[in-house]
Amino acid sequence: MAQCDECGSHENLPYQCRRCGGTFCAEHRLPENHDCPGLDEWDDPSGVFDSGFDDSVRDEGGSGGILDRLPGVGGSVTGTGGVLAYFRGNVAYLFLALMWITFALQLIVGGLAGRETMATLFVLRSDHLAYVWTWLTSIFAHGGLYHIAGNSIVLYFFGPLVERYAGSKRFAALFLISGALAGLGFVGASVVLGSVGPTGVSVVGASGAIFAVLGVLTVLNPGLRIYLYFIIPIPLWLFTAGFTVISVLFFLSPQSAASVGQGNVAHLAHLIGLVIGLAYGKRIKQPRRVPDQLTFGGGRGPGGPGGPGGPGRR
Structure with missing residues (x-):
């Protein structure tokens, strides 16, 4: 039995929206009935309800029926059923x-x-800020297995919830822009504050973007119950507040961060990403139902952009 994302009713045979991936009851199954964010990206109204069945029936003998609907053959690359449709949601x-x-x-x-x-x-x-491709590639690069594992856990559980609410295009923009600004902000602050080592300062990792996602979801549903390591239930606002306090303390006291093995983490980037996420969450928040609990765990939590001498991690 599934729960309708719009009204919360329980359904034995729920409907899944092809545009946003949400689960809905019969009353809210149509995109316009659950204020589907995918409607903003939709240029062909007939495509939402077109299963392709009629086309295959009209194609006598079935010749070319499937091929005609494949992207790059008879279908559209960017249309409702095109290549990009596989990534939507x-x-x-x-x-x-x-x-x-x-x-x-x-x-x-x-x-x-x-x-x-x-x-x-x-x-x-x-020392190589002109390598503009690294503004994005550094978001997906990481400094070690634990680093990428921690960020992956948070993105896996939190990312789809924010994407479902905001829409795929907006989620992609949020992730990339916040990740780039977190890295650039950390590097810029290090230069201004004179904390750049003899080899410069470098940064890799998705934690700036991860904290932005966390900030958005915290605004949308601060009481969302999560289970740390599948055991400890806490509300999302407390989880976010805890990481924020840690980041602030370690940013203000690098010695304390180094004493617990967090000296090569740029905690300022966490805060930059979080501020972006909180601001964006306030901007897009609407009366809509989000899940009441979530389970995740494993890893050592999201890492952060690295400090001087890197490459660090975020």
């Missing part, structure tokens, strides 16, 4: 996959071409 999982693909490429490139080449491709560095 699944951008959080796409970014999760890109994180692991990038992590694998870091290892491969570093092993074959050396660390300098790897850094040129994937690390945002204070």
Whole structure:
């Protein structure tokens, strides 16, 4: 039995919206009845309700019926059933996959071409800010297995909830912009404050974007119950507040951060991402139902952008 995302009623045979991926009862199954965020991205109204069944029936003998609907053959690449339709509603999982693909490429490139080449491709560095591609690639790159595992856990559980509410395009923009601004903000602050080491300051990781996602969801449903390590129930606002306090303390006292193994984490980037997420959450918040509880755990929690001498991690 599933629960309707709009009214909360329990349904034995729920409907899943093709536009936003939400679960709804019969009354709210149509996109316009649950204020579907996908309607903003929809240019062909007939496509939402078109299953393709009539086309295959009209195609006598079935010749070319399936091929005509394939992207790049008879279908549209960007239309309702095109290539991009596979990612609509699944951008959080796409970014999760890109994180692991990038992590694998870091290892491969570093092993074959050396660390300098790897850094040129994937690390945002204070002495090479003109390498604009690293503003984005550094979001998906990570400094180690625990680092990427912690960020992956949070993105896997929280990302789809925010994407369902905001829509795939807005979620993608939020993730990329907040991740880039968190990295650039940390590097810029390090330069201004004179905390850049002799080798400069560098940063990798998705924690700025992860904290932005966390901030949005905290605004949308601060009482959302989550289960740390599948055991400890706490409300989302407390989880967010706890990480915020830790980030502030470690940012103000680098010595304390170093004493607990967090000296190579740029906690300022956590705060930048969180502020962006909280602000964006306030902007888009509407009366809509979000889940009342969520279970996640594992890893060591989201990492943060690295400190001087990196590449660090975020």
